[in-house]
Amino acid sequence: MGHGKEILSSEEMAGMITRMVFQVLESVRSSDNFGIVGIKSGGDVLARRIADEIAKHSGKKPDVGYLDITLYRDDLAQTQIADFPVVKGTEIGFDVAGRHIILVDDVVFTGRTVRAALDALTDFGRPSKISLAALIDRGHRELPVQPDFTGKSVPTALSESVQVNFRETAGADSVCIIKK
């Protein structure tokens, strides 16, 4: 569980993910030619959840991959980053070329992570289309990036941060706002 003020409970999060799954299914229609790619860390867990739910509803589990954008960050070369950038590794076991890729992240904020993810993803091939799904949109965009599917828009101050907890990694599902 995270610290700070809880803004989404486990049940609310589950409902939101289910709604996003139906939005994704609607956008890909009955096409098999799509894949899901989660951005580490956070987006990978959400991508797995979305893929599992899609399998439950459509009877077929889509291809899932995981993208590490550390090497594509635009602040690495400045050596002013707060933490040591640990490389987490990319695992995409399917061909992204010509496919509709649903890019998944837990929180969309400045848009820089998504920009890095688009660069990283296109190094693997040229998808026919890329859509973005984010559980939380907290605003404060620095780049012109908008999610196609959003669980919830949460207005935040820059002095706050949003923490999405997943039962797989944190023991229980919740979304919290933390004052820095």
Added chain:
Amino acid sequence: MSYSRKDLIGMIDLSKEEILHLLDTAEKFREINHRDVKKVPTLKGKTVVNLFFENSTRTRTSFEIAGKRLSADTVNFSASASSTAKGETLIDTVHNIEAMSTDIFVVRHAYSGAVKFIAENTKASVVNAGDGLNEHPTQSLLDMLTIKQHKGRLEGLNVAIIGDITHSRVARSNIWAMPRLGINLRLFGPKTMLPLCTDPFGVKICGNMEEAVEGADVIMTLRIQRERQGKLLIPSVKEYARYFGLNAARLRLSNNAIVMHPGPINRGVEISSEIADCGQSVILPQVESGVAVRMAVLYTLGTGQRGIE
């Protein structure tokens, strides 16, 4: 913080955590080398100078490819055509190249300690690509990465290093690093090629080839460096092959051992041709691991914040 040093000079003073951090990072970089687009923009705008005061093809190429795959500008500088040949001091050469805004120096030098000396006299990060008879840390890291890849672990493995231990910087780096990760090391070679005092190493010295090879998980043969010691230390390469060479009969004493060699190989001397090319040989995977390890090292030194412990 797992690795906050400015330089990578040797394995002698690295902690287990620092070594594991570099190995873990290298493991992640292996994937990039299998992509269609083998390039990430991580070190875009950084300049890596390969400062080779001693000839080398594979190590320099490996570092050059590693730097390029991280989008760094890599420049090769070889001493034979350089100003050091005209009488300039080592540090003046380094300062001159540093003045061109170099971020990382990859240095090979024939004298032990020269790389450390350079590191102490430049603000740029310095990677030791082999200094005299001292160390070759990235080779040690790629050896361990290859072992981990093929054996699934490092702790508790029996590794035999056979050959010219005294003159091998690869052996020395491995001798410092491997026991720290729980590897049991045994050494064997002609008496003239073993250090007089092996107590500081705390590793087993074997009495014959069979003892060294039997039950080993990894057999690492070293190159007879003919250019370094001439004919003084062994009567002939034929005799060396007979007593210290790895052949099929000796390899049978250890069923599952992988065979390693830092290259270039003297076929039929330290290792027979059939063993160099057999299924247990991981000599080419070692070369492949080399690029991943060097990417990890350049990445770590090129992006890490300094001074955080």
